[in-house]
Amino acid sequence: MQQLISVVKSDNYLSANSHPSLPFYRQLGRTDLTVSCLGIGGGGGISSEDTIYAFEQGINYFFYSSDLHHYTYINMADALRQLCGRGSSVREKVVLATVTYIKSPESLFGILIDQFEELGIDYIDVLFWGWVGDRDAVVIQDCLEHSPHLRGPNTVYQRFVEETYGVSERLKKMGAVRYIGASFHNLNHAQAWLNHPYLDVMMVRNNPAHRTAQKKIFANLDPEDPQRSGIVTFKSIGEHIIPHPTLPEWCWRPDIPDFYRYSLSQNCVDVVLMGVTNREEIDQAIAAVQQGKLSPKEIDYLNLYSDMVRYNIDIKNLPARELFRLVRQGKN
DSSP states (O other), X not given: OHHHHHHHHHOOOSOGGGSOOOOSEEEOTTSSOEEESEEEEGGGXXXXXXXXXXXXXXXXXXXXXXXXXXXXXXXXXHHHHHHHBTTOTTGGGXXXXXXXXXXXXXXXHHHHHHHHHHHTBSOEEEEEEEEEOTTOHHHHHHHHTTHHHHBSSSSHHHHHHHHHHOOOHHHHHHOSEEEEEEEESOHHHHXXXXXXXXXXXXXXXXXXXXXXXXXHTGGGOOTTOTTOOEEEEEOSSTTTTSOOTTSOTTSOOOOHHHHHHHHHTSTTOOEEEEOOOSHHHHHHHHHHHXXXXXXXXXXXXXXXXXXXXXXXXXXXXXXXXXXXHHHHOOOO
């Protein structure tokens, strides 16, 4: 063991210059939306002041819930009214994603009233059907088959919004909802809808302790395919930020932004959704992205690091090969 420790302390690992860059802006799948690779959801209770700060730092993807955990999301509502409300001078620079967990096309008129009334908006960039779980195969099909009647201009929903809130040039051009997304907790359902014409953007869990999306979703996407689904990841950290108690002090202990880089280093991930709580966390996340993608060895390390936590693996019980993987990989 002492011999391995000396290897760690003397090794220079990979230089920072060896990390491929992470473009801060990219196209969201087959949509025409240009998104920042870091997105902000209101689930962390971020304030409107810090939401505006995030926009000023270049983050333009914001995720808002109108009917689940609304008591935390509401803290960012004033900022979204400023950025996305009727008359905003920066609306076209913002990508507003909203979600409903009421998976019922019959409820759509009421859902849109809630969101348009609260935020004072002309249109939604991406409307997500939320939390598609194990028993939702039939209901999500019903919801997504409604896509042609919901997204884009000249739909019944656009006319409904115009009748309720008045006509605007933006609403006439964009429609009430531009694109349709779904947030999947069952990855078999997600796989079945991958690249489907009814679903523009897919949101899935991904972190080093839960890697199923990498096999079922990311591996089945072609970055050169102009019709591929847009991909947003959530739960980048989970409960696995705390190291296993048997992890030696000289091993790399990743910070929260390292887990954002982990997701953004995967194939075709467009946005990683963050539940940040303040502007300091925003600054840390942006600084981490500027370091570029994680190397394959760093990804390998985080996989093992998180497996130790998830499965409560004592370092003493690791096979020699696994132990060597762990101690060789330090943070650059």
